[in-house]
Amino acid sequence: MIICKLRQSFPNFATESNWADTQVCPYIFRFQQLNNRFQQLNNNQSTIKQLNMDLMQEIIANAQANKQRIVLPEGDEPRTLKAADRLLADGVADIILIGPAEKIKEMTAEFGLKNIGKARIIDPMNNPERQKYADLLFEIRKAKGMTPEQAYDLAGNFMYLGILLVKAGEADGLVSGARSTTGDMLRPALQIIKTVPSVSCVSGAFTMFLPEGCPYGTDGRMVFADCAVTPMPTAEQLAEIAICTADTAKAIAKIDPITAILSFSTKGSAKHEVVDKVIEATRIAKERRPDLVLDGELQADAAIVPSVGSSKAPGSPVAGKANTLVFPCLEVGNIAYKLVQRLAGAEAVGPVLQGLAKPCNDLSRGCSIDDVYKLVAITCNQAIAQKK
Ligand code: ACO
Numbered sequence: 001m002i003i004c005k006l007r008q009s010f011p012n013f014a015t016e017s018n019w020a021d022t023q024v025c026p027y028i029f030r031f032q033q034l035n036n037r038f039q040q041l042n043n044n045q046s047t048i049k050q051l052n053m054d055l056m057q058e059i060i061a062n063a064q065a066n067k068q069r070i071v072l073p074e075g076d077e078p079r080t081l082k083a084a085d086r087l088l089a090d091g092v093a094d095i096i097l098i099g100p101a102e103k104i105k106e107m108t109a110e111f112g113l114k115n116i117g118k119a120r121i122i123d124p125m126n127n128p129e130r131q132k133y134a135d136l137l138f139e140i141r142k143a144k145g146m147t148p149e150q151a152y153d154l155a156g157n158f159m160y161l162g163i164l165l166v167k168a169g170e171a172d173g174l175v176s177g178a179r180s181t182t183g184d185m186l187r188p189a190l191q192i193i194k195t196v197p198s199v200s201c202v203s204g205a206f207t208m209f210l211p212e213g214c215p216y217g218t219d220g221r222m223v224f225a226d227c228a229v230t231p232m233p234t235a236e237q238l239a240e241i242a243i244c245t246a247d248t249a250k251a252i253a254k255i256d257p258i259t260a261i262l263s264f265s266t267k268g269s270a271k272h273e274v275v276d277k278v279i280e281a282t283r284i285a286k287e288r289r290p291d292l293v294l295d296g297e298l299q300a301d302a303a304i305v306p307s308v309g310s311s312k313a314p315g316s317p318v319a320g321k322a323n324t325l326v327f328p329c330l331e332v333g334n335i336a337y338k339l340v341q342r343l344a345g346a347e348a349v350g351p352v353l354q355g356l357a358k359p360c361n362d363l364s365r366g367c368s369i370d371d372v373y374k375l376v377a378i379t380c381n382q383a384i385a386q387k388k
Contacts, residue, residue: 204228204351
């Protein structure tokens with residue numbers, strides 16, 4: 001309104017910003033800038049939402065077409081149970097719920113859920129197969145000093161039981177975390193499911209949906225890792241993280257990965273032992289996966305800005321074009337994704353855990369029913385990709 005009125009009174013207002021800025025009323029010019037930014041942000045949100053929806057629809061359709069069995073160890077957690085009902089209604093996955101059977105029944109009735117009858121429900125404390133899972137756990141952990149009694153106790157724990165179901169091949173993947181911490185799920189997953197043979201180090205990747213007008217990434221997306229798991233990777237581990245992240249970018253974010261291993265140095269511009277680690281990680285990753293478009297060590301601007309990339313790293317197949325960013329350690333990755341999310345207005349979807357022999361993923365404790373639903377669909381896609 002104010003801008004329209006000003007345009008009528010001052011015809012040059014809209015076209016000669018310097019004039020408006022210096023001669024008329026600087027605060028109203030600033031208002032116009034803010035108004036434009038506000039409209040841009042509104043547009044951004046709708047575009048991000050559309051990109052997110054398109055990708056999620058593709059992921060859900062793939063899950064529906066290749067039904068996987070997903071175990072939800074927090075079966076008596078309200079958001080998890082409601083999401084399970086929707087997943088079963090939509091045929092996204094076969095669901096196994098772990099939790100007190102009576103309580104789940106009561107909650108199902110209280111919430112008026114119509115599809116929970118299609119789920120397999122396992123009550124960990126009244127499980128006729130508890131000894132079978134205890135034996136499996138004992139077998140896996142006896143070399144680490146676990147006793148049969150300890151294994152029996154743990155087979156009655158909802159999270160261990162969920163992980164054991166995945167290990168036993170009775171479930172294709174697991175989603176938890178609405179009530180538990182990252183560590184609660186990660187530790188048993190690392191101890192029991194372990195990593196795929198080619199990987200020693202599990203890591204967590206985020207798909208970042210970038211704001212409209214952002215010239216970086218592919219189709220408005222980038223992938224960042226490790227933002228969730230390994231505090232201080234070695235060069236070997238960093239190479240594995242880079243390889244896994246490129247594969248996640250392809251399988252989950254549906255982009256052709258152009259992967260940069262980041263540093264505060266570009267192609268020898270700085271000398272330090274942490275830079276040496278990134279250089280060595282790049283060498284290992286290239287040697288192991290010559291098929292990947294991957295390079296390092298690159299600074300963030302050299303990785304994503306074409307003009308900086310061509311001046312700092314001429315000839316690099318990645319510099320100036322990277323859509324998959326691998327950070328030198330967890331501190332950097334975790335801080336970077338949160339800053340991009342908050343300062344740039346990107347939407348961060350994840351973390352998707354990569355490198356585990358079977359997919360297990362962790363929700364935020366502040367998650368919504370929708371988050372549980374989406375993470376189950378993503379987990380199904382990981383399971384499908386792993387089987388291929
Ligand atoms: N990859 C593969 N295996 C691993 C890893 C890893 N990164 N870390 C530990 N392991 C294995 C160990 O080898 C060990 O196996 P073993 O018992 O068969 O020998 C087992 O896991 C347990 O190892 P611990 O050292 O006892 O476990 P630890 O107490 O170090 O916990 C954990 C591991 C939970 C991953 C820890 O490193 C951690 O807390 N990481 C940070 C998680 C976090 O807080 N992230 C940020 C929040 S998430 C977010 O903001 C998105």
